[in-house]
Amino acid sequence: MSCLFCNIVAGKIPARKVFEDDKVFIFEDVNPQAPTHVLIVPKRHIVDIKNATPEDTEIIGHSHLVAAKIARERGIEDGYRTVYNVGPNSGQSVFHLHLHLLGGRVLRWPPG
Numbered sequence: 001m002s003c004l005f006c007n008i009v010a011g012k013i014p015a016r017k018v019f020e021d022d023k024v025f026i027f028e029d030v031n032p033q034a035p036t037h038v039l040i041v042p043k044r045h046i047v048d049i050k051n052a053t054p055e056d057t058e059i060i061g062h063s064h065l066v067a068a069k070i071a072r073e074r075g076i077e078d079g080y081r082t083v084y085n086v087g088p089n090s091g092q093s094v095f096h097l098h099l100h101l102l103g104g105r106v107l108r109w110p111p112g
């Protein structure tokens with residue numbers, strides 16, 4: 001198994017876990033871009049949003065709702081962002097679907 005995030009989900013590579021349920025594994029980004037920067041990762045391997053199918057609808061919705069719950073718990077509801085990077089021009093570097101949750105500072109718009 002060569003997928004980095006599958007290995008993190010399986011506990012074979014360590015990560016700072018934030019939350020886990022039957023569908024998602026959530027951990028701190030190793031290179032945080034904001035005071036809160038966590039990755040919401042489906043336990044099932046999905047390559048990216050471009051390759052997602054109607055079967056993945058529930059997990060995509062669930063990922064956003066769990067992100068909102070974490071934002072509420074961390075008191076960052078005055079400004080946060082959920083992001084899927086898609087494709088080389090976005091900086092996507094890991095090919096296992098992951099929703100970024102960024103917050104805890106002023107986030108400029110448009111993003112760089």
Ligand code: 5GP
Pocket residue numbers: 004015016027028029030031032039084085091092093094095
């Ligand atoms: P992407 O650029 O693909 O949207 O996001 C990949 C993210 O995964 C980056 O923000 C990067 O810092 C993070 N990342 C890459 N490798 C690791 C790792 O081994 N552990 C953790 N916790 N985060 C990682």
Ligand code: ZN
Pocket residue numbers: 003004005006007044045046095096
């Ligand atoms: Zn994977």
